[in-house]
Amino acid sequence: MPAQLSALALAALLVLPVAVTAADSNLVVSDAYVRLMPPGTTTSLAFMSISNRSGSDRRLLQAASPVARTVELHTHIDDHGVMRMRQVAAIDIPAGGRAELRSGGYHVMLIGLRQPLQEGERVPLTLRFDDGSTQKLEVPVRRPQPALAAEPPAAPGKH
Amino acid sequence: MRTNRFLIALIALLAAALLYLAAFWEPLPQRPVEKIVPHGQLPPGTAPAGGDFVLQGPQGRVALADYRGKVVLIYFGYTWCPDVCPTSLSLLAQAIADLEPAERERVQAIFISVDPERDTPARLKEYAPFFHPALIGLSGSREQIAAVATAYGSSYQKQPANAEGNYAVDHSSATYVVDPQGRLAGSLPHAASPAQIVAFVRQQLAAANTR
Numbered sequence A: 001m002p003a004q005l006s007a008l009a010l011a012a013l014l015v016l017p018v019a020v021t022a023a024d025s026n027l028v029v030s031d032a033y034v035r036l037m038p039p040g041t042t043t044s045l046a047f048m049s050i051s052n053r054s055g056s057d058r059r060l061l062q063a064a065s066p067v068a069r070t071v072e073l074h075t076h077i078d079d080h081g082v083m084r085m086r087q088v089a090a091i092d093i094p095a096g097g098r099a100e101l102r103s104g105g106y107h108v109m110l111i112g113l114r115q116p117l118q119e120g121e122r123v124p125l126t127l128r129f130d131d132g133s134t135q136k137l138e139v140p141v142r143r144p145q146p147a148l149a150a151e152p153p154a155a156p157g158k159h
Numbered sequence B: 001m002r003t004n005r006f007l008i009a010l011i012a013l014l015a016a017a018l019l020y021l022a023a024f025w026e027p028l029p030q031r032p033v034e035k036i037v038p039h040g041q042l043p044p045g046t047a048p049a050g051g052d053f054v055l056q057g058p059q060g061r062v063a064l065a066d067y068r069g070k071v072v073l074i075y076f077g078y079t080w081c082p083d084v085c086p087t088s089l090s091l092l093a094q095a096i097a098d099l100e101p102a103e104r105e106r107v108q109a110i111f112i113s114v115d116p117e118r119d120t121p122a123r124l125k126e127y128a129p130f131f132h133p134a135l136i137g138l139s140g141s142r143e144q145i146a147a148v149a150t151a152y153g154s155s156y157q158k159q160p161a162n163a164e165g166n167y168a169v170d171h172s173s174a175t176y177v178v179d180p181q182g183r184l185a186g187s188l189p190h191a192a193s194p195a196q197i198v199a200f201v202r203q204q205l206a207a208a209n210t211r
Helices: A002-014 A146-150 B002-024 B084-098 B121-130 B142-152 B194-210
Strands: A027-035 A043-052 A058-064 A068-079 A082-087 A091-093 A098-101 A107-113 A122-129 A134-142 B054-057 B060-063 B071-077 B107-113 B136-138 B156-158 B169-172 B175-178 B184-188
Touching: A027 A122, A043 A058, A043 A091, A043 A122, A043 A134, A058 A068, A091 A098, B054 B121, B054 B136, B054 B142, B071 B084, B071 B142, B071 B169, B071 B194, B084 B107, B084 B194, B107 B121, B107 B142, B121 B136, B175 B194, B184 B194
Parallel strands: A027 A134, B071 B107, B107 B136
Antiparallel strands: A027 A043, A043 A098, A043 A107, A058 A091, A058 A122, A068 A082, A068 A107, A082 B169, A122 A134, B054 B060, B071 B175, B156 B169, B175 B184
16 A cells, blocks of 8 residues: 555656645746757756746846756846846846746756766756745756757768 | 627637737748858958868868869857857758759858867868768868968957866858859858758759859
């Protein structure tokens, strides 16, 4: 019976969605993924959407992950076509609104990957907010563009 | 009764608005293909001239002139770049994949590193094929890279390194299009869609056919 119970618990764990939200948290993380990078690349990043269902503004202050030596919050400034990547102290999540971490804007940057990330692997990522709450996520590693999944194989023997 | 009618009218109006939004709302409007946008390094009003260059590729020397007869797509970036470059190269790769095989034979995509200190030809050989097997990465001396970037209107600036020695490189994110005669035909802005890239490439191929 205990074996059955633990099997059940394991099954329940496996079907848990990516966005594991603490029961008392009004911050909901969705669509989180870490970008699969080319072989030999020591950097990557995490994108996600963070909804704030509370009545007060929140800020994402810090992210941490055991897969990288350094984890920073970054944004991009599009300066007349020149993309300037800069570290930020925090990412605002307005009350009743959301913060979008996506290409060309905010991201969680993973610097100094300890080992290559594999497609489909789940990366532990802990987010810390200005209300003192933290969220532990298991973020899947995905290819840069979902559309690429549909890419037909290259013409054989032509290159 | 009046209130009911008003409510029904309001519901009808909102439903119509919702249908309209569902049918026509585009969260990310397609940006039109822009003409060449001069970046920082060129004096205002000077259009970049493009032109031939020789750099180091996966198998040694690579010259732009090697690709006469092909449309060449050039993107300047660096492999440490976590977002802008992989995003742009993925869009470029998708565009190449979307071409007909006969068109693909007449197109070459090139990634030129603006970070030659870290991006050796060997590093680029490991990096570029991830996006598309036909994408090649080129490196060179700092002076060579600077000359090519300036000629094409691309600009970049290495940022100060942190305590761990890591640094970012600010860089323009256009894709430059060279026609089959080796002339700079124009550029596509950052995050141009595969459809926009394909359309520009086909324009160049069609123009070459009628010459």
